[in-house]
Amino acid sequence: MEPVAADYEAFKRRLKGTIGLDLNYYKHQQMHRRIHQWLQRVGAASYDEYIKRLQADPEERQRFAEYLTINTSQFYRDVSVFKEIEEKVLPELVQRYRRLRVWCAGCSTGPEIYTVAMILEELTPGVRHSLLGTDFDTGALTQAEEGLYSDNLLNSLPAKYREKYFTQEGRMWRLTETIRDRVRFRRHNLLEDPFDTGFHLILCRNVFIYFTPEAQARLTKQFSDSLVSGGYFVVGNAENLLEPEMADLKRVSYCIYQRA
Ligand SMILES: C[S@@+](CC[C@H](N)C(=O)[O-])C[C@H]1O[C@@H](n2cnc3c(N)ncnc32)[C@H](O)[C@@H]1O
Numbered sequence: 592m593e594p595v596a597a598d599y600e601a602f603k604r605r606l607k608g609t610i611g612l613d614l615n616y617y618k619h620q621q622m623h624r625r626i627h628q629w630l631q632r633v634g635a636a637s638y639d640e641y642i643k644r645l646q647a648d649p650e651e652r653q654r655f656a657e658y659l660t661i662n663t664s665q666f667y668r669d670v671s672v673f674k675e676i677e678e679k680v681l682p683e684l685v686q687r688y689r690r691l692r693v694w695c696a697g698c699s700t701g702p703e704i705y706t707v708a709m710i711l712e713e714l715t716p717g718v719r720h721s722l723l724g725t726d727f728d729t730g731a732l733t734q735a736e737e738g739l740y741s742d743n744l745l746n747s748l749p750a751k752y753r754e755k756y757f758t759q760e761g762r763m764w765r766l767t768e769t770i771r772d773r774v775r776f777r778r779h780n781l782l783e784d785p786f787d788t789g790f791h792l793i794l795c796r797n798v799f800i801y802f803t804p805e806a807q808a809r810l811t812k813q814f815s816d817s818l819v820s821g822g823y824f825v826v827g828n829a830e831n832l833l834e835p836e837m838a839d840l841k842r843v844s845y846c847i848y849q850r851a
Contacts, residue, residue, distance in 0.1 A: 793822070797827035
């Protein structure tokens with residue numbers, strides 16, 4: 592199949608109605624290439640044929656949505672960033688507020704928000720903070736709730752957490768119920784759905800990287816508005832907020848911003 596620009600524009604419009612994702616907010620070239628590769632892989636002769644297939648087949652919709660929204664994640668991903676969250680950000684926040692509200696947006700299968708849950712359990716044993724993980728991809732959220740992970744997702748996690756909070760099941764690792772119980776998961780489309788407010792810490796890591804600069808700027812403002820004053824916003828290693836001061840955010844270290 593040869594890509595035709597006009598057909599691709601029509602495909603994007605119809606896709607929004609079919610799976611609810613507005614690809615205009617995602618970086619164009621990257622998305623276009625990935626979609627083209629997928630259509631070849633599934634043997635679709637045209638965009639039109641494939642959209643009809645999506646409309647008729649919910650499982651194909653799920654598979655396609657999973658493919659589009661890349662799900663890679665890891666516990667304690669980017670060690671230096673999580674060390675800072677563990678040693679500075681969370682101790683400071685639990686001193687200031689007894690119960691924290693933490694949101695991990697684009698949480699995928701859950702490793703990041705569960706990492707925060709384990710750190711908080713060490714800092715404030717037994718305290719039930721409000722921990723929320725959201726993602727567009729419902730398949731990833733189902734896996735997050737199951738809390739069963741392969742070895743490679745735990746590579747960066749300090750041994751003390753693995754020993755205390757996981758049990759081995761064959762070649763997989765099951766997170767203990769104590770930690771699973773601490774986190775709620777919910778479907779949320781960052782580009783369409785309203786944002787809750789009053790968070791002390793928000794993580795949105797390795798998600799911005801897929802969005803256009805305009806979408807990034809809009810989301811940065813929305814995230815900032817969702818934080819309490821003095822709350823923290825953490826992005827991914829390869830992500831830099833453009834003009835954070837426009838959203839009342841100050842960069843306090845690598846990947847970490849604080850609301851004025
Ligand atoms: C590469 S993963 C990042 C996972 C995790 N934050 C991390 O850094 O380890 C990107 C996640 O963003 C989610 N995502 C992409 N577009 C989204 C949207 N519009 N709304 C909510 N989540 C979205 C994907 O489903 C995927 O789970």
